[in-house]
Amino acid sequence: MGKKLKATAKSSANIAFIKYWGKTDPVTRVPQNNSISMCLSDLYSICTVEFRSDLRKDKIDFLGEKEVKQREIERIVGVLDRVREKSGLSLRAKVVTKNNFPKATGIASSASGLSAVTLAAVAALGLRLSKTELSKLARLASGTASRSISDGFVEWKKGTSEGNSYAVQLFPPDYWKIADVVAIVTHKMKKVPSTEGHKLADTSPFQKERIKDMEVKIKVIKKAMKERNFTLFGEILEADCLNMHAICMTSVPPILYWEGVTMEIMRKVQEWREEGFESYFTIDAGPTVHVICQQKDIDLIKKKLSKIKGILRISVNYPSIGARVINKHLF
Ligand code: DP6
Numbered sequence: 001m002g003k004k005l006k007a008t009a010k011s012s013a014n015i016a017f018i019k020y021w022g023k024t025d026p027v028t029r030v031p032q033n034n035s036i037s038m039c040l041s042d043l044y045s046i047c048t049v050e051f052r053s054d055l056r057k058d059k060i061d062f063l064g065e066k067e068v069k070q071r072e073i074e075r076i077v078g079v080l081d082r083v084r085e086k087s088g089l090s091l092r093a094k095v096v097t098k099n100n101f102p103k104a105t106g107i108a109s110s111a112s113g114l115s116a117v118t119l120a121a122v123a124a125l126g127l128r129l130s131k132t133e134l135s136k137l138a139r140l141a142s143g144t145a146s147r148s149i150s151d152g153f154v155e156w157k158k159g160t161s162e163g164n165s166y167a168v169q170l171f172p173p174d175y176w177k178i179a180d181v182v183a184i185v186t187h188k189m190k191k192v193p194s195t196e197g198h199k200l201a202d203t204s205p206f207q208k209e210r211i212k213d214m215e216v217k218i219k220v221i222k223k224a225m226k227e228r229n230f231t232l233f234g235e236i237l238e239a240d241c242l243n244m245h246a247i248c249m250t251s252v253p254p255i256l257y258w259e260g261v262t263m264e265i266m267r268k269v270q271e272w273r274e275e276g277f278e279s280y281f282t283i284d285a286g287p288t289v290h291v292i293c294q295q296k297d298i299d300l301i302k303k304k305l306s307k308i309k310g311i312l313r314i315s316v317n318y319p320s321i322g323a324r325v326i327n328k329h330l331f
Contacts (some may be wrong), residue, residue: 004093006050007123008330010264011116011323012044014105014147015180015282015290017237018221019244020156022201022211028162029143033214035156037147039173040180041320045112047097048330049120055092059230063098063330067189075195076117079141083121093121096330101315102187110194111144112141116144119323134167151321153225173319177295180317183289183305186260192255194285200251208249222226234280240284248311259287272304276305
């Protein structure tokens with residue numbers, strides 16, 4: 001019997017400090033602006049892929065998920081097709097994938113899930129790809145997945161076309177002792193998936209303004225990161241979150257991703273700052289709030305968050321590594 005064409009990858013979700021919202025090309029997922037993120041240590045996906053000659057079609061199993069949408073299956077089959085094309089093989093695959101957090105609630109589940117599938121499929125077929133190639137391949141499945149290939153703090157360079165839009169590392173995980181304390185407030189999937197939201201961005205009268213300011217914003221936040229200037233960094237990331245949500249709220253039709261408890265946490269974070277406990281909020285396309293703080297303040301933030309009603313789970317995240325091949329298979 002020949003060698004098994006099987007591999008497993010683990011990959012982390014990431015939180016964007018400067019958000020990706022709006023694409024220049026929805027098919028290749030080339031974005032309208034650069035974005036900056038950090039890989040998260042406590043929120044991840046694991047995926048095993050095995051290409052087999054006895055399968056007539058791809059078999060995808062989302063372990064432990066009650067609700068699986070057709071588009072999620074199609075996205076994974078899309079990854080398999082692209083990897084098959086690169087390798088010249090046409091074998092079908094069995095895929096088992098799982099997250100350790102609820103998907104589609106404002107934690108980038110497509111980022112961790114689809115970067116894990118991409119790396120597992122590539123490794124299963126023994127392809128040798130650079131991080132740049134992997135990031136581009138992951139981007140085709142989900143924009144944010146391109147940022148989970150590298151470790152630590154990452155910038156996705158929008159590029160000008162499909163061939164030069166990929167993410168690179170800015171700083172390794174141990175560069176800066178900051179954290180993302182995530183307040184998960186729902187297990188329900190959001191009504192408007194991000195892919196649909198991106199399509200609406202240009203219907204907001206403010207999207208052009210957002211994009212116009214991006215280059216300067218990226219420059220300033222990178223400077224803040226380089227100097228480890230937490231205050232400047234926090235002010236920019238919180239402002240960019242509100243800026244992205246302003247686009248969502250003024251799109252046609254409008255998208256409201258927040259719940260009541262989302263707003264309550266946002267207000268509290270601002271109040272804590274006035275009291276001298278420095279942290280900043282950011283929110284992706286969902287109601288989950290990410291509280292960005294310095295690692296010395298984690299316990300305090302956790303304690304303060306635990307007093308707010310409606311938070312289902314608190315997840316403490318350090319800057320982490322991105323996608324890796326691991327030895328323990330899911331089947
Ligand atoms: C709101 O990567 O989910 O999290 O490329 O269509 O899969 P697709 O979209 P997705 O975009 C979500 C973007 C965001 C902000 C960010 O993380 O930059």
